[in-house]
Amino acid sequence: MNRRLWHRITGLLTPAWLLLTLIAVLIHRFIPVAPWLMVHLLFLGAVSTAILVWSQHFADTLLRHPAPGGRASLAARLGAHTVGAVLVITGIVGGWWPLVLAGGILVGANALAHALLLFRQSRGALPARFAPLVRYYIAAGIALAIGVALGVLMARTDIDGDPFERMFIAHIGLNLLGWVGLTVIGTVALLWPTVLHARVQTTRASNRGTLPLFLAGLAVLGLGLLIDQRLVAAAGVLLYLVGLGLVLVEAVRLARQSPAVTFAGWSLGAALAWFFACVLGFGLLVAFAPSWVLAADRLEQLVPVFAVGFAAQILLGALSHLLPVVLGGGPRVSKATARELERGGLFRAIVVNVGLILYLLPVPSLVKVTLSLLVVGTLASFLVLMTRALRQNRRLRGATDATPSGRASASPQVAPAPPRRTGATITAVGALLLAVTLGIALDPAAAGIASGGASVGAASGDVEPTGHTTTVDVEMIDTRFSPDSIEVPVGDTLVINLTNADDMVHNLVLATGAVSGSIAPGAGLAFDAGVVGADVEGWCSIAGHKLLGMVFTIVAVGSGGADPAAGDEPLAMDHGPAAAAAGVAPSAADDLDLMREPDADFVARDPVLESAGAETVHTLTMRVEDVETEVSPGVTQTLWTFNGTAPGPTLHGKVGDVFDITFVNDGSIQHSIDFHAGALAPDRPMRSINPGESLTYRFTATRSGIWLYHCSTMPMSVHIANGMFGAVIIDPPGLTAVDREYVLVQSELYLGAQGGEADADKVAAQFPDLVVFNGSANQYGARPLTAKVGEKVRIWVLDAGPNVGSSFHIVGGQFDTVYKEGDYLLRDGGSTGTGGAQVLDLAVAQGGFVELTFPEAGNYPFVSHVMSDAEKGARGIVRVAP
Numbered sequence: 088m089n090r091r092l093w094h095r096i097t098g099l100l101t102p103a104w105l106l107l108t109l110i111a112v113l114i115h116r117f118i119p120v121a122p123w124l125m126v127h128l129l130f131l132g133a134v135s136t137a138i139l140v141w142s143q144h145f146a147d148t149l150l151r152h153p154a155p156g157g158r159a160s161l162a163a164r165l166g167a168h169t170v171g172a173v174l175v176i177t178g179i180v181g182g183w184w185p186l187v188l189a190g191g192i193l194v195g196a197n198a199l200a201h202a203l204l205l206f207r208q209s210r211g212a213l214p215a216r217f218a219p220l221v222r223y224y225i226a227a228g229i230a231l232a233i234g235v236a237l238g239v240l241m242a243r244t245d246i247d248g249d250p251f252e253r254m255f256i257a258h259i260g261l262n263l264l265g266w267v268g269l270t271v272i273g274t275v276a277l278l279w280p281t282v283l284h285a286r287v288q289t290t291r292a293s294n295r296g297t298l299p300l301f302l303a304g305l306a307v308l309g310l311g312l313l314i315d316q317r318l319v320a321a322a323g324v325l326l327y328l329v330g331l332g333l334v335l336v337e338a339v340r341l342a343r344q345s346p347a348v349t350f351a352g353w354s355l356g357a358a359l360a361w362f363f364a365c366v367l368g369f370g371l372l373v374a375f376a377p378s379w380v381l382a383a384d385r386l387e388q389l390v391p392v393f394a395v396g397f398a399a400q401i402l403l404g405a406l407s408h409l410l411p412v413v414l415g416g417g418p419r420v421s422k423a424t425a426r427e428l429e430r431g432g433l434f435r436a437i438v439v440n441v442g443l444i445l446y447l448l449p450v451p452s453l454v455k456v457t458l459s460l461l462v463v464g465t466l467a468s469f470l471v472l473m474t475r476a477l478r479q480n481r482r483l484r485g486a487t488d489a490t491p492s493g494r495a496s497a498s499p500q501v502a503p504a505p506p507r508r509t510g511a512t513i514t515a516v517g518a519l520l521l522a523v524t525l526g527i528a529l530d531p532a533a534a535g536i537a538s539g540g541a542s543v544g545a546a547s548g549d550v551e552p553t554g555h556t557t558t559v560d561v562e563m564i565d566t567r568f569s570p571d572s573i574e575v576p577v578g579d580t581l582v583i584n585l586t587n588a589d590d591m592v593h594n595l596v597l598a599t600g601a602v603s604g605s606i607a608p609g610a611g612l613a614f615d616a617g618v619v620g621a622d623v624e625g626w627c628s629i630a631g632h633k634l635l636g637m638v639f640t641i642v643a644v645g646s647g648g649a650d651p652a653a654g655d656e657p658l659a660m661d662h663g664p665a666a667a668a669a670g671v672a673p674s675a676a677d678d679l680d681l682m683r684e685p686d687a688d689f690v691a692r693d694p695v696l697e698s699a700g701a702e703t704v705h706t707l708t709m710r711v712e713d714v715e716t717e718v719s720p721g722v723t724q725t726l727w728t729f730n731g732t733a734p735g736p737t738l739h740g741k742v743g744d745v746f747d748i749t750f751v752n753d754g755s756i757q758h759s760i761d762f763h764a765g766a767l768a769p770d771r772p773m774r775s776i777n778p779g780e781s782l783t784y785r786f787t788a789t790r791s792g793i794w795l796y797h798c799s800t801m802p803m804s805v806h807i808a809n810g811m812f813g814a815v816i817i818d819p820p821g822l823t824a825v826d827r828e829y830v831l832v833q834s835e836l837y838l839g840a841q842g843g844e845a846d847a848d849k850v851a852a853q854f855p856d857l858v859v860f861n862g863s864a865n866q867y868g869a870r871p872l873t874a875k876v877g878e879k880v881r882i883w884v885l886d887a888g889p890n891v892g893s894s895f896h897i898v899g900g901q902f903d904t905v906y907k908e909g910d911y912l913l914r915d916g917g918s919t920g921t922g923g924a925q926v927l928d929l930a931v932a933q934g935g936f937v938e939l940t941f942p943e944a945g946n947y948p949f950v951s952h953v954m955s956d957a958e959k960g961a962r963g964i965v966r967v968a969p
Contacts (some may be wrong), residue, residue, distance in 0.1 A: 174310045191235050230262070304686075347881075351405070353404075399439075435466075439466060571640065579619055680719075704745045736810050760773065795885060796815055826878035828880075828883070832887050835859075877941075945967055
């Protein structure tokens with residue numbers, strides 16, 4: 088195989104992984120374990136493949152001694168790594184442990200083989216000035232082998248809490264700082280001055296004393312994690328950071344002498360800056376996080392920054408410089424190839440780095456979405472440019488080969504010169520501004536854009552404006568306004584400087600109808616409340632926040648008393664958004680007709696319980712979505728749902744099964760998830776996350792029963808009442824087979840406005856408008872459950888609440904088996920063989936199942952025997968056929 092063909096074949100592996108990464112990014116909302124998948128496609132796939140190829144290439148160059156086995160050996164290593172990476176990724180996504188184990192062993196063993204071959208190659212080489220750099224590659228291979236071993240253990244181990252989190256931090260440290268970091272440090276010692284067209288000198292990275300500093304740092308980090316000492320682990324990162332600082336000082340010196348003028352230079356320089364920032368962040372998180380759990384969680388959020396800011400840019404910058412060199416074809420052909428890869432270079436560098444900085448600021452979630460799409464699209468453009476460069480190189484080489492004596496034609500067709508820097512900079516800034524503007528336009532309230540002018544007349548109480556403006560500073564913190572009461576002279580225009588110092592979104596609504604708009608954590612705005620003519624009440628209208636005490640009072644100094652028009656009767660004739668926010672919209676309860684039949688196309692929620700299956704690892708993405716749902720014929724509510732339904736999906740497994748849940752908040756406010764089926768410290772997996780964020784929740788089912796899961800963000804009652812609940816069924820060992828198996832989850836609805844959210848005041852008063860099974864009133868009266876005479880039927884029942892218990896009863900039926908909260912109260916007629924039960928009584932969050940056989944054909948109503956609740960919708964029918 089000739090040199091050119093070899094490099095083309097091996098060079099396609101990394102772009103193939105990059106393409107898979109791009110596809111995963113674009114469709115990540117529909118993929119289980121999407122964050123894990125995107126990171127590993129990039130690091131385990133693209134970056135690791137590039138490291139294997141280029142570390143061997145640089146070792147050959149530095150040592151001037153062939154590697155054992157030559158190209159055949161490298162081809163075998165690339166093949167083994169590719170197969171191993173595919174097995175690991177497929178195994179994790181599909182929940183197949185044997186594939187993960189096989190793939191992990193293959194990747195780890197291949198990394199050790201790579202390190203061993205480089206060691207043997209270096210032992211047989213003559214002394215050379217930069218030969219010590221190969222030691223970085225050898226150490227990196229060993230770090231990857233250990234890091235992969237930890238990753239395989241994490242995928243299988245039942246260890247939870249701090250030990251698991253320490254293992255996770257070690258996995259990140261060895262893979263990112265060890266495998267990727269050491270390889271990059273060893274490579275940029277030569278690549279960086281080459282890209283800058285500077286004189287290549289002996290550097291700190293090639294000095295014998297620097298590598299031990301990095302290795303000592305990684306060793307101390309591992310020791311601190313092993314002995315459960317965070318300061319020791321942080322000291323390890325500090326040692327690593329000192330070594331990195333020594334290397335970067337020389338890189339900065341070179342850049343000052345020979346500034347970067349190409350995309351490769353800008354990309355590599357930015358990547359090194361992000362690398363230093365990420366390592367510094369790593370150390371600070373380990374040192375100052377309150378616990379290992381929170382350190383691991385925040386480190387998990389740092390990994391995407393490491394991926395985009397450092398890894399992606401170092402990879403694309405290196406490929407941009409090295410591809411023309413490797414493809415060859417002579418100076419003219421190489422320059423033409425390089426020009427294709429250089430297209431829009433400054434634009435791309437600015438967009439990626441400034442876009443990433445803006446993304447990390449406390450901007451609204453939709454702005455983050457538009458920025459991330461712009462940054463990912465800009466990075467992905469490299470694949471297009473690389474395709475163009477390959478075609479250009481092949482075309483020009485063909486033209487060269489076609490001329491007499493193989494000489495190039497007199498007028499080779501090359502790509503146009505790159506645009507001027509000023510134009511590229513202006514274009515990049517314009518693209519970033521457009522992305523930010525689009526995100527704000529899609530959700531202006533989240534950016535604090537709201538008009539307060541309409542409230543002036545209502546707030547003024549027909550007083551004469553003084554022309555003076557009173558400005559006050561109000562902080563939102565701990566779900567409170569601070570201060571929660573202010574005094575303003577009558578007739579003054581009030582401007583409130585609102586600052587959200589909390590970790591969740593808030594707003595301020597005044598009883599006059601003025602609305603501040605949503606304010607993201609860390610953000611603030613100046614809210615024009617208008618001319619003050621009387622006392623005015625205010626509150627945060629995010630569901631449940633007022634219930635938690637987030638209220639605000641404006642006291643009009645010098646008024647004759649409160650103006651009722653500015654208090655309890657705000658904007659009585661206004662039915663717009665401000666009026667709805669102020670709570671004057673009519674309740675959907677006014678439209679309830681529990682005797683009304685649903686439309687002909689109505690589809691009831693499927694109550695059939697699917698089999699638990701043979702798998703022992705259950706992988707699922709639980710995504711919060713705000714969905715307007717019909718809860719009774721003609722009545723809709725905007726529910727906060729898990730995966731689009733309330734209740735959320737029913738999880739089904741066996742004792743010993745592992746559940747890997749990726750929880751994604753695509754809602755409009757902060758949410759969380761709490762699985763009663765898992766026993767583990769709640770600090771990290773049950774924490775509240777903001778819109779656009781995600782977390783991983785992993786638990787092992789150690790006890791059987793039907794378990795509730797729900798949102799635990801305060802006020803918990805409102806979040807559950809607005810649809811955030813579901814069931815996990817863990818079959819008891821020895822559970823007998825039945826002919827039909829159903830699951831019913833009872834809950835309450837506290838209706839707000841049509842299409843609106845739950846009425847928090849009704850929730851607090853514990854006065855539900857509807858009590859339902861599986862989310863909709865009377866749905867199984869219109870669409871009955873089915874059975875046949877003589878069949879054994881099992882019905883699982885869970886009471887999700889949030890406030891009302893259940894007494895499950897089937898009219899005309901008698902239960903021969905009753906299982907409640909983990910044990911049988913009655914089994915096959917009990918000790919006498921003739922015992923029976925009439926109800927399964929459940930408090931809120933309790934569950935169990937009943938079994939019965941229907942003696943004859945007919946319609947058997949089932950209800951909650953709290954009869955007023957049955958009359959509010961907690962009823963249905965089992966239709967029994969002969």
